[in-house]
Amino acid sequence: MHDFSISQQIANKVIEKINRERAFKVIEIKIKIGELTHLNPEQIDFWLKQFFHDTPAEDAKILIEKTPPLIYCKGCGYQGTIKVRDDFFIYPFIPLNCPKCGLNKIEIKSGNECLLEKIKIKR
Amino acid sequence: MDIIEPEEGEILDIELEEDFLEKNRQLSVKNRALLDKNKVRAIDVMGSIGSGKTSLIQLLLSILGKKFRIAVIAGDLTTSIDAERLRQPEVKIIQVNTGKECHLDARLIERALKSLPLSSIDLLFIENVGNLICPADFPLGTHQRIVVISVTEGPWMVVKHPYIFRDADIVVINKIDLAEAMQVSPEKLTQDVSSINPNAKVIPVSCRYKKGIFEVVSALELNLSNKGII
Numbered sequence: 001m002h003d004f005s006i007s008q009q010i011a012n013k014v015i016e017k018i019n020r021e022r023a024f025k026v027i028e029i030k031i032k033i034g035e036l037t038h039l040n041p042e043q044i045d046f047w048l049k050q051f052f053h054d055t056p057a058e059d060a061k062i063l064i065e066k067t068p069p070l071i072y073c074k075g076c077g078y079q080g081t082i083k084v085r086d087d088f089f090i091y092p093f094i095p096l097n098c099p100k101c102g103l104n105k106i107e108i109k110s111g112n113e114c115l116l117e118k119i120k121i122k123r
Numbered sequence: 124m125d126i127i128e129p130e131e132g133e134i135l136d137i138e139l140e141e142d143f144l145e146k147n148r149q150l151s152v153k154n155r156a157l158l159d160k161n162k163v164r165a166i167d168v169m170g171s172i173g174s175g176k177t178s179l180i181q182l183l184l185s186i187l188g189k190k191f192r193i194a195v196i197a198g199d200l201t202t203s204i205d206a207e208r209l210r211q212p213e214v215k216i217i218q219v220n221t222g223k224e225c226h227l228d229a230r231l232i233e234r235a236l237k238s239l240p241l242s243s244i245d246l247l248f249i250e251n252v253g254n255l256i257c258p259a260d261f262p263l264g265t266h267q268r269i270v271v272i273s274v275t276e277g278p279w280m281v282v283k284h285p286y287i288f289r290d291a292d293i294v295v296i297n298k299i300d301l302a303e304a305m306q307v308s309p310e311k312l313t314q315d316v317s318s319i320n321p322n323a324k325v326i327p328v329s330c331r332y333k334k335g336i337f338e339v340v341s342a343l344e345l346n347l348s349n350k351g352i353i
Contacts (some may be wrong), residue, residue, distance in 0.1 A: 002225055002257050009143050017137060027134065037144060038260050038286065096289065104321055112260070114144045123133050 007047035069111025150229035154264025170271030172253035
């Protein structure tokens with residue numbers, strides 16, 4: 001739901017940067033979205049295109065990568081990624097248990113991010 | 124001196140590495156530090172639309188108001204209906220209107236905290252926007268998070284919105300007086316919460332008949348010392 005306002009913040013940042021860098025055109029925008037957020041890449045892509053309309057970023061290729069969460073298990077010491085099972089057909093939902101020992105005693109290291117990683121511009 | 128200028132048409136990679144959700148988390152840490160400095164215990168009350176967040180806070184105010192100096196920040200898209208409902212002579216109330224935003228964020232709370240006399244407050248309730256999705260992405264800096272749902276929303280409210288329950292300290296299942304009529308089992312909802320977050324305290328409540336409110340109070344673990352709540 002907050003894809004709109006997050007996209008607006010991303011777009012403002014990109015436009016601020018291209019003005020400062022006197023960019024003639026933005027070629028590519030790289031974004032990383034953690035799988036634990038409630039952000040939907042498709043919606044972010046849609047809104048960014050709206051915000052970039054009539055700006056040098058209008059034709060930019062928007063690359064959005066979904067990043068899996070990194071966890072640390074306080075039970076067995078497992079450190080690594082886990083699969084987020086949040087498709088609508090899986091029930092009962094068993095979220096975020098350690099893939100090794102199955103316990104729900106995990107510390108989330110990453111997966112909550114919405115990162116504007118880099119942009120490629122042409123001057 | 125030679126100055127090397129980029130040529131026309133030069134292509135540049137610009138690293139930005141800016142995390143838009145991290146900004147909120149950093150602000151929430153600042154909010155927490157400010158609350159701690161002033162010895163204010165803050166509780167984020169989240170939950171679905173119409174689940175009884177305001178009713179629960181009303182009842183908590185009536186019990187805790189004699190013992191603690193309380194403030195409430197009420198969040199909604201628009202109107203000050205909730206703030207009016209909670210109005211009491213001894214309670215400081217701030218209405219935060221988010222406009223079109225679906226959640227409160229740490230920046231709005233930072234602003235609200237500036238207009239509260241924090242040094243003379245023990246307990247702060249923050250009523251979030253009615254929503255089981257977005258507030259999960261935006262910690263505010265509170266010490267505890269309550270999620271309120273009610274049986275009238277049907278049997279799938281928990282499993283459909285797992286993320287918000289993962290970070291909850293207390294889950295209130297409200298309107299249990301209507302459970303039978305709704306054919307919704309509070310026990311099943313409790314199990315659903317426990318499978319997602321075994322550490323959450325789940326409390327069946329009827330705000331209308333004032334049932335379960337003292338259990339919520341004790342789950343908050345408010346011990347008053349002469350320096351405030353510990």
